[in-house]
Amino acid sequence: MGAFAYVAPTTVAEALGVLEEHASQGKRAQILAGGTDLLVQLQSVDRTPRTIVDIKKLEEANRVEVGADETFVGAAVASAVLNENEELKQRFPGLIEAADLIGSTQIQGRATIAGNLCNASPAGDTIPALIAIGAVCVIASESGNRELAVEDFVTGVGTNALQDGEFLVGLKIPNPPARTADAYLRFIPRTEMDIAVAGAGVALTLDDAGTCTAARVSIGAVAPTALLVTAAADALVGTSVDDDALAAAAAACSAAASPITDKRGTVEYRRKVVGVLCKRAAAIARDRAQA
Amino acid sequence: MSKVQVETRINGEGVEFLCEPQQTLLEVLRETLSRTGTKEGCATGDCGACSVLLDGRLVCSCLVLGVEAEGKEVTTIEGIAGNDGLHPIQQKFLERAALQCGICTPGLIVATKALLDKHKNPDEETIRYWLAGNLCRCTGYDKIIRAVQDAAEELAYEA
Ligand SMILES: Cc1cc2nc3c(=O)[nH]c(=O)nc-3n(C[C@H](O)[C@H](O)[C@H](O)COP(=O)(O)OP(=O)(O)OC[C@H]3O[C@@H](n4cnc5c(N)ncnc54)[C@H](O)[C@@H]3O)c2cc1C
Ligand code: FES
Ligand code: FES
Numbered sequence: 001m002g003a004f005a006y007v008a009p010t011t012v013a014e015a016l017g018v019l020e021e022h023a024s025q026g027k028r029a030q031i032l033a034g035g036t037d038l039l040v041q042l043q044s045v046d047r048t049p050r051t052i053v054d055i056k057k058l059e060e061a062n063r064v065e066v067g068a069d070e071t072f073v074g075a076a077v078a079s080a081v082l083n084e085n086e087e088l089k090q091r092f093p094g095l096i097e098a099a100d101l102i103g104s105t106q107i108q109g110r111a112t113i114a115g116n117l118c119n120a121s122p123a124g125d126t127i128p129a130l131i132a133i134g135a136v137c138v139i140a141s142e143s144g145n146r147e148l149a150v151e152d153f154v155t156g157v158g159t160n161a162l163q164d165g166e167f168l169v170g171l172k173i174p175n176p177p178a179r180t181a182d183a184y185l186r187f188i189p190r191t192e193m194d195i196a197v198a199g200a201g202v203a204l205t206l207d208d209a210g211t212c213t214a215a216r217v218s219i220g221a222v223a224p225t226a227l228l229v230t231a232a233a234d235a236l237v238g239t240s241v242d243d244d245a246l247a248a249a250a251a252a253c254s255a256a257a258s259p260i261t262d263k264r265g266t267v268e269y270r271r272k273v274v275g276v277l278c279k280r281a282a283a284i285a286r287d288r289a290q291a
Numbered sequence: 292m293s294k295v296q297v298e299t300r301i302n303g304e305g306v307e308f309l310c311e312p313q314q315t316l317l318e319v320l321r322e323t324l325s326r327t328g329t330k331e332g333c334a335t336g337d338c339g340a341c342s343v344l345l346d347g348r349l350v351c352s353c354l355v356l357g358v359e360a361e362g363k364e365v366t367t368i369e370g371i372a373g374n375d376g377l378h379p380i381q382q383k384f385l386e387r388a389a390l391q392c393g394i395c396t397p398g399l400i401v402a403t404k405a406l407l408d409k410h411k412n413p414d415e416e417t418i419r420y421w422l423a424g425n426l427c428r429c430t431g432y433d434k435i436i437r438a439v440q441d442a443a444e445e446l447a448y449e450a
Contacts, residue, residue: 006295006312006358032356039354040335042313052312054359080348104424105402106339109350192423193337 002027008054012140012169018053020142023164029053031167033061033076034110036103037119053167060169066091067175072138074170075114083108092173093288094182094201094281098129101186104193114168120154123196123221127154129184131218131228132201135173141166151218154225177214180205181288183281186220187273189264196221197265200253200277202285204236210290212236217249217282222257222274229256232278241286249282250275299360301326302370310357317341319357320367328368328397332426339425342398343367349405351424368397371404379449380404380442387438391429399425403439407446415440 009015022029028050032038038052055061061076066087073082079099082088089096095113102111102125116126117137130150137148142165150171153161162168176182186199199220205213217232232252239245259270294309301324310319317334320326320343332338334353341352344366345359371378380403383389390396399422406413406421413421418439419432427435 003293004312005293006356008358008361035354035356035359036336039315039356043315043334043353049313052356056359078348103336104339105405105421106342106349106351106424107336107354109345109348110354192420 002049004049005051006054007051008057010057010059012058012060015053015055015058015167016140016142016165018051019165019167022051027051031055031118033112033115033118034078036107036111037115037121055167058169063170064088070175071173072170073113073173075112075168077112078109079111079113080105080108082113091176092129092133092182094184094203094285095126095129095133095135095173098126098184098186098199098201101125101184114171117150117153117171118160118162118168120156120158120160120225121195122157122224122226123199124226125184125186125196125199125220127226128199128201128218128220129182130171130173130201131226132184132203132216133173133176133182134203134216135171137161138169138172139166140169145169147172151226151228157224176203177205179207179289180214181285181291183284183288185277185281185284187277195264198222198257198259198270198274198277199226200274200281202278202281204241204282204285204289206241206286206289210240212239212241212245212286215282217253217278219253219257219274219278222259222270227256229253229278231256236282241282246279246282250279253278295358297358297361299363299365301365302367303364308357312356312358314357315353316343316345316355316357316360316365317352319360320352320365323357326367326369330394330397332394332398337424337426338395338398339402339422340395340398342401342425344401344405347405347408349402366401366404368401371400378404379445380407380439383438383442383445384435387434387441389430389434389438395425395427395429399427399435403442406439407443411447412443413439 182203188194235248254275330340332340
């Protein structure tokens with residue numbers, strides 16, 4: 001049965017050592033970031049003993065760097081801290097919008113983007129936003145760091161591509177070209193504190209004439225994992241992101257969705273709403289890119 | 292089960308305690324340290340009754356492990372009043388009758404403290420969004436919002 005233990009390593013190597021040791025002995029170790037999913041699960045669905053490996057003391061995981069070539073967001077950085085970073089907000093308003101939707105002020109004081117991604121809920125709000133901006137997971141393992149696009153990271157409901165002994169150190173995001181912007185919208189029946197019925201993240205680039213030259217569209221809560229919808233992006237590229245293009249992108253999102261019916265919404269409703277959200281998010285991204 | 296020794300500061304005072312690795316800070320505060328001002332409503336991060344400040348940041352103590360308090364500064368409702376009496380936030384909650392059963396009140400006062408530390412003059416929308424994670428089943432919120440507005444005004448006046 002074993003007992004609970006808690007460790008807070010101060011280096012990535014030390015953290016990997018703990019994970020590796022547990023993996024080789026068939027013992028369970030689990031990463032703790034903000035704990036806003038983990039502690040809820042610990043108190044209800046999964047009480048089995050394990051070693052909790054807190055990554056909040058890792059320098060690398062606390063790093064936020066809005067650099068000249070790329071942006072790095074450490075896996076331990078709370079969304080409230082991201083929200084106070086004006087440079088980051090300016091560069092990726094859609095991502096910060098998504099992080100800002102997670103729970104309450106209290107939850108945002110702890111919750112991380114990486115935790116949202118690793119937890120791999122179909123409705124995780126930051127996942128479509130990360131996919132839209134082309135974010136890449138930086139994964140630490142004993143054999144060195146490996147990288148994986150966010151759209152390939154989540155493998156199913158609650159599952160991800162991490163192997164035993166690996167953890168996510170942070171997310172790397174390529175710098176957006178000039179006249180590029182992102183946006184994220186979700187629909188919930190209330191104004192705060194609820195789980196997305198559907199969500200859509202869009203990033204797009206305009207040229208000097210206002211024609212869209214590149215786009216990425218991702219939708220959430222309408223399939224087991226967030227989806228990258230290339231057909232929706234194709235509908236925007238080459239257009240001025242006018243009403244016709246927005247309608248075509250919306251239709252592509254509705255077609256790509258494979259939602260379920262639950263208490264939050266029916267299949268038909270979710271299909272429709274995800275299209276509307278895509279349309280609205282794309283219009284916001286367009287207006288931001290023009291500004 | 293092996294307990295872990297934790298050294299922390301609570302309301303400015305050095306505190307040591309022993310806890311199990313999976314115990315929450317809320318459990319430690321209430322059960323080990325008998326500081327029962329911090330309340331438990333849900334234990335799942337939804338209600339905000341357990342709100343405390345951890346190194347000045349507003350969090351739910353039901354979603355923090357006791358061991359995570361090591362080397363940190365924890366501020367609970369017991370640390371809000373000054374030596375010479377109630378904090379203006381507490382005073383305004385009384386004056387505005389912003390509580391009935393009172394279970395939500397410690398969390399709301401700690402959350403309001405965090406709000407007014409950050410935003411000196413919040414508008415109503417800012418207040419409502421900031422406090423959206425503090426549920427109250429009794430008051431209907433309106434009196435709470437008025438109390439927070441009064442406290443903001445008083446604190447701005449004092450400053
Ligand atoms: C009241 C409440 C409201 C919420 N509202 C929302 C919402 O609106 N939208 C939303 O999307 N979510 C919401 N959530 C869920 C949760 O807050 C988010 O998913 C949050 O981003 C999780 O991040 P964390 O740092 O707290 O993760 P943790 O709880 O620390 O970890 C989550 C999972 O990921 C694993 N993990 C974390 N970091 C790593 C890593 N670096 N490497 C490997 N594995 C890792 C953990 O082992 C665990 O299994 C809510 C939760 C609560 C309690
Ligand atoms: S007891 Fe912590 S949020 Fe309800
Ligand atoms: S006064 Fe009873 S819950 Fe708020």
